[in-house]
Structure formats: C-alpha cells, structure tokens
Amino acid sequence: MPETDPQDRAEVRLEREGPIAWLTFDRPERLNALSMAMLDELADHLADLERSDARVVILRGAGKAFSAGYDVSSDSEEVGDAHTRSSVADRDRQATYIDRFTRIWRHPQPVIAAVHGYCMAGATQLALFCDITVVAEDTQIAASPAVPLGGGFISPLWSFQVGPQRAKEMSFVAGRRIDGRTAVEWGFANSAVPAADLEQHARDLALSIAKTPASILRMKKLAINRVQEMNGFLTVAGMGADTDALIHTTPDVAEMQELVKEIGLKQAIAHFRG
Template sequence: MSDELIQVEIDGHVTWLTLNRPDRLNALSDDLLEQLGDVLDATVNTDARVVVIRGAGRAFCAGYDVAPDSAEVGYAAERTPVEDRDRLLGNIELFTRIWRHPQPVIAAVHGHCVAGGAQLASMCDVTIVADDANIMTSPALPLGGGYLSPLWVHRVGGQRAKLMSMDAGRRITGAKAAEWGWAAEAVPADELHDFVRRTAHSIARTPGPLLRLKKEAVNRAVELEGLLTYARTGAETDALLHLTPEVRHVQSRIKEVGLKAAIVEFNADFDAEFGSVRGAR
C-alpha cells in the first residue's frame, strides 16, 4: 500500500479516491481529512466526470479516530466549547465540499461504515453498499450526540435516525440500509467493485457540465429542506455534550483501559441480562 492517506487512481473519466489507513480501518484522522480535502480540490479541473470514494482493506471507514493513541480522544476536553464546535464544523464543511463538488461523488461502502464514516457517505451523491456491510451512525460508546444523525434524517426519516442515534452501537446491514433508503443500492460484497465501476462509467457517459447542473438541481431541492442547516446544528449539540460529566467519564475510560475494554464495560449489564448487544439487527 502507498504511504499516502488518500490514494488516487484515474480510470478514464472516473477518479477513485481510496481512504488508506487499513491498519486503523480507515479511521478519520486530521491528516486524512486534510488530504481528502486537498485531493477533492485537485479533481475539479480534470477530465474526471465522476468521483468514487472507497476504503482500503476490511472497511470503508471506522469513523473518527478515538483510539487511545490518537489525538482525537482528548480533543473536546482540551478545547473551549467554541473551539470544539469550530473543529466539528470544520469536518462538516469538508463533507459539504463533497456535497457541492462539481462532479457526482459515489461512496462505495464495504465492511465497517461507522459514525464519521457514515457521515461522510451521507454527504456523497450516491451510496452503494455491500449487502453485508456493517453500518452504524453512533459509535459503540456515548461520546457525543446529534452530530451524525441529522444527516440521516433526509435519507431514512426522523424515527429511524433517532433509533440509530439513541441506541448506542446499533448497526444495520448494507441490505437494510438500502431497504431504508440510506443507500441507493446494495449488492453482494464480491460484486461491489465491478458494480460501482460500471455505474460510475455509465454516469460518466454524460458530459461533465450536464452532470454538474443535474447534481445542483437535486441538491437545491434537498437544501431547501434544510439539510446543510441541521448538519451544522449537530456540531453545536456535540460540542455541548462533550462537556458533560458522562462523556468525560467515557473519554477517561478509553484512555485508561483502551477502546475495546471501554465498550465491554459499557455493554456489560445489558449483555448479562439480554445477551450481546453486538451484531446487525
């Protein structure tokens, strides 16, 4: 694998962008997000008509990097509420650049697609998933709230967005995500690459300026429903919750015992009474 956090592959009129932190399941670090923004900017004045975002290795994206050895664990605690809100808004603004990118952007989702990964995919124009993908809007621990779920409202409705947000660690398969309308299509995992490539090249038959105007027409309709406004609002809610004793406690446990052990602790009482909470539902 390349040392680049975003790999770029030119395939005729289709540009493939691969999130390249497979050892961390492509968790979103500051450096990865910065490179993604730079690469997106670089594709604007090219012959590309369609951009595809995918993940290297076993996952599309495991969300924001909250492992104990990442800078993200203490981020909220180390900043003022306004600084934390601005940091979160910066991520929203990056994903908004995907939404407003002049070329259609397809998310090709396989394996794990968690929290920030689902946030990223939700801002792409078309999301195509492996039917066995593991998709979660909220992390397996209560680390914040309201940051990710608003982007699901315009795809699956308020009720399902609340369910995915309020039930920490709730996950659905790619097949269920397509059934709900979060994904455009679900296909067998071993067919995902070929299906996405065929779809991307089929879209790319249409000249770039026409695709741009088609995308803008649909985007305008969705934006009139408030998509970008409530996406930004989620940053304020999350920044507020990062200050609560409950979230501070979870952050401290991650630092002390590690992410996996903290998840086991959080689920222990539930698992003892009802059986494991993990697994697609």
C-alpha cells in the first residue's frame, strides 16, 4: 500500500509508492469540483515533487469522479461573487487557472491523468495539460459545463486533440458527454480500461515509464511539448482567459448565474439537459 505523506493538505492528498507519486483530489462530497484552493495545493505538491526522487506523477480523484470541473455552486467564486469583479479581474482569475495547469505542463516528471467517473469542463482542461490520459471505459467526459456560463476557455484546447469539428460539437451543446471509449477513439485519451482496472493500469504504465532515467524523461517531455507550443497550444490557453472574461460581462451569462443561485445547480443542469 502507498505511504501517506505527513504533509497532506485538505483537498489534495499526496502518496508515494516507489517511483510513483499519487496526487488525489480529495473533495468527494463536491465530486472534486476545482476550487482555487485545490489548485493551489496541487501546485504546492508539484513544487515539492520537483525536488524529490519521484519519477512519475499520477493525478486521480477520490470518490465517484475525477473532477466535475470548476466549482459553479451558488457560493463559489465562479458564481457567488461574479458580479463584484471587473472584466480585468475576471480575466486575471481565469489566467490563474491556466498558470496552475501550466505547472503540470512544465513539471519535469511525466504526469498521468487517471480519469474515472465524471470528468467535466475545467477538469478536461486540466487533463489536456497532462502528458498522458488514461480513462475508465464508462467515464463521462464533457468539454463544456452543463450550464453555459462561459465561452472559448476550454473547448479551443480540445481542438488540438480531437479536431475543430468535434471540439465545436462538445462546446456548442451544454454538457455534451462522451464515454471513455469514445475519448480514446477521438484522441482525447490514450487508453480506456474497465473502471476496476484503472488504478492498476495507471500504475503499470507509470512503472514502465519509471524505468527510463529522469533526465531523459525530462528532455523527452520538453521536446514533445515544444512541438505543441510551436503550434500555439499555450497561446490558445492564454487567449481563453480573455474570451471567457469578455463573455462573462454579457447579460446572458448574468442570467445563467442568477438561475444557478435561484434554483440550485442540479435544477439548472436539469433545465439544459431536458
């Protein structure tokens, strides 16, 4: 069994298993919805692991989901105080998410996303910054939130993996989902396995990677990432903060935010799924 790190934070758990570092989103009561506190803890753990002898990092979620995406509950930053922010402040907040994800992109050790249950909206954005994504076959994956609250922040990054037409399909229909098998067919994920086998599959892959010396892994990752960067991956990620901040100033988004606050997130989701 992995050993639990004594420096565990509240929302992200770090466990070591030989050359593998397991980072677990541990907010199961909210389906591991991404809060800024959670992403800050993730960044702190990654900074610590840079100085460790870990060879590979695996990201996963506790409970029923990898992550339901950004926290859009009525008391969250995404909805609760949206009306108090200027467009510049909103853009800066979105850019902070990208900064946290870029820590994964630039992390010297390969990072595997082991995805099960639900992987929604911002969680797919996070997975796209990982080096390898493995999924459970029955995983439910959605590029856009179940309630349309933004535009152009997440789905453009999908274009790099699945092509623009599929990215548009996933973006235009609020909460449009695909399963793990389809995610592999489209190119979003590397492999799909039965949910019961996901942890061992990710472990076996990580152990295979760990046989390669750390310095070689680091340079291989840097070289391949550079190709994506030359094709504009990080530029597009940064532009998304601008377009989302713009759309957040519109009456349509204000109406959506009020809907969530008035009837609750579950009822708002049901409205769009119906």
